[in-house]
Amino acid sequence: AVVSTQSTGLVExxxxxxxxxxxxxxxxxxxxxxxxxxxxxxxMACTVAVEDTIVTHYxxxxxxxxxxxxxxxxxxxxxxxQQFRDDELEHHDTGLEHGAEMAPQYKLLSSVIKMGCSTAxxxxxxx
Numbered sequence: 465a466v467v468s469t470q471s472t473g474l475v476e477x478x479x480x481x482x483x484x485x486x487x488x489x490x491x492x493x494x495x496x497x498x499x500x501x502x503x504x505x506x507x508m509a510c511t512v513a514v515e516d517t518i519v520t521h522y523x524x525x526x527x528x529x530x531x532x533x534x535x536x537x538x539x540x541x542x543x544x545x546q547q548f549r550d551d552e553l554e555h556h557d558t559g560l561e562h563g564a565e566m567a568p569q570y571k572l573l574s575s576v577i578k579m580g581c582s583t584a585x586x587x588x589x590x591x
Contacts, residue, residue: 513577515556522549
């Protein structure tokens with residue numbers, strides 16, 4: 465749903481996708497495959513870390529709209545961001561329910577993944 469909605473929004477608002485998208489896809493696959501090789505718990509730890517970072521990013525975007533008093537102007541976007549955030553939070557919680565915190569070196573693994581995701585978001589905002 466997220467990718468479909470984002471693609472539709474890009475076309476509708478005549479916005480080009482980031483030139484980094486092919487890199488993000490490869491990096492996302494490598495991260496998922498790499499942690500899966502470490503075991504189920506590490507894969508779930510990856511999910512939790514990625515989703516936590518994305519939830520924070522969506523929440524920041526929602527906060528910017530609300531604090532700017534632009535809820536009316538951006539009502540459809542606000543609803544979409546809230547839905548996406550809620551979906552990502554569900555994935556986060558599912559990862560926790562499936563043993564993410566049991567991964568070896570969970571805190572370290574989580575911190576490294578969150579730092580990488582946050583860095584990717586910051587780069588994408590600039591490029």
